[in-house]
Amino acid sequence: MTKNATEVHSKAGPLARYYQAREAGELREDPVQEQVMMRLQELYTALDGYEEKFEPGKGANGFLSRVLGRGKTSDFPKGYYIYGDVGRGKSMIMDLFFEEAPVRAKRRVHFHAFMLEIHAAIHEWRYMSAEDRIAKWDTDKDDPIPPLGRKVAHESRLLCFDEFQVTDVTDAMLLGRLFGELMKLGVVIVLTSNRVPEDLYIGGLNRELFLPTIAMLREKMNVIALDGPTDYRLERMKGMPTYYYPLGEEATQALSEAFWRLTDHDVADRSKVGPDVLDVKGRKLTIPVADRGVAVVSFKKMCGAALGAADYLQIAWHYHTVIMVGIPKLGPNNRNEAKRFVTFIDALYENNVKFLCCAEVPPEDLYEEGHGHFEFQRTVSRLMEMQSQEYLAKGHAV
Known part of the structure; x- marks a missing residue:
């Protein structure tokens, strides 16, 4: 076991779990995996107490004040975009992080399933009266993205997506606004993908409209490669x-x-x-x-x-x-x-x-x-x- 492993082994968090699995022979030593786990351990530490700090109703430093612009979104922990080839351990790493993440309101979901839910909510919105929108979504605006973002943020302070990819023009047009809204509200996003951000939706219809979303992912998330040699x-x-x-x-x-x-x-x-x-x-x-x-x-x-x-x-x-x-x-x-x-x-x-x-x-x-x-x-x-x-x-x- 390395010196870093010895120091971390007795502590809580995904990195300790990773070392335990390695000791048990369930994983082999992989320096690239280990480096990614160290970065996720840093996020684990940043999330400790995060829900309480940004809980609604906590006054001037609370979540609502930040949503309303009286705080800095730079105070929110940055999420991670982890990319790499098939079989490098992305899902395993995501599992370890998600299970240990010190957040009660957290969700791990396949990206396809999440987008189906989003499209269903938007479809419902389109057929609601103005009165129903006010009653259910607390808004009289004709834009579903901000209230939908608030709903997702209320339910999940941490969102983990596995197998992130963009193949549909509707998703491509929606993603930038939705992810931007979630990040503005302090939702921490961690996702895995087989593609580097610049290769998302490559060759897609009207892809130039998706480029600002790629730039946002690069700016607002820590983008790291899990590119070890072994599948x-x-x-x-x-x-x-x-x-x-x-x-x-x-x-x-x-x-x-x-x-x-x-x-x-x-x-x-x-x-x-x-x-x-x-x-x-x-x-x-x-x-x-x-x-x-x-x-x-x-x-x-x-x-x-x-x-x-x-x-x-x-x-x-x-x-x-x-x-x-x-x-x-x-x-x-x-x-x-x-x-x-x-x-x-x-x-x-x-x-x-x-x-x-x-x-x-x-x-x-x-x-x-x-x-x-x-x-x-x-x-x-x-x-x-x-x-x-x-x-x-x-x-x-x-």
Whole structure:
């Protein structure tokens, strides 16, 4: 252990957790990761007592006075924009920081899910009367961004975004104003991305209108690279089969070993591996086993229940790897389940989620004949492609 590690080890915060994981053999020594963790430890220290200092109703030095312009936004801690190639540990670092961050009103959310919420709120705004806007949003102005920013700021003093990217012109036009409003209100933003800020929305429609947002990210956030030489995710999956058949103890054991390789935890150790509860449009979706971006689900629970694209997208955005057990042979007799499985695989494939599974038969025999067979062939093709090294090397949700 380095001298810095020794000094920090007994203290609280994400850096101490990082060193503990390294000592336990869950992480290997990585100087680039360590430097990023040191920077996040500094933010952890700056956030200690932050909510109380800027709590509404604290008088001249309080949050409201700063919002109203009687304080300096430079007093707010700067957030972080952490970028780097796939598999360098960005999500792991974000997890450690978020779990330790000394903030009660904090939220970690996939950027796609957050933007869906923002668009839904703006859609609702457009159809509200002036009276309803005053009652619900406390404003008579015809601009939803300031009240929406206040709402987000009230709910979360710390926002952590994983897999940040901009691919939609509407998001591109909205982001600058929304992030600017949140930062003005003292919301601390930490995000990870596979792209350096200057490469966001590259080649996009009217990209020149997005350039001020890139400049704002550079000015208002600490931009740091996590660019070590090792793709840990791909290295852990090297040589690992992803599709096991037939069903049975051998396949189950193989997937248990795969979970161990990906997370350093035993799939049966419930003190370490979940469950997770995802929010899907106000509904709760329970993932029974999850750890370090890896989820374990059953075909019966995912495709036998009344779930749909919104549920599967939340899973695809939240986890970089999904392990599914118990996939039966499909056909007209269980066509509803087969249709849900098609939607499930589409959501994973379109977000570059790694998929490991055990099934009764190989992919090409999953739906051999009967009504629905032809439509299922695209899913067979995707299941085959998802086993390739080229697919496994892709970045999550890129």
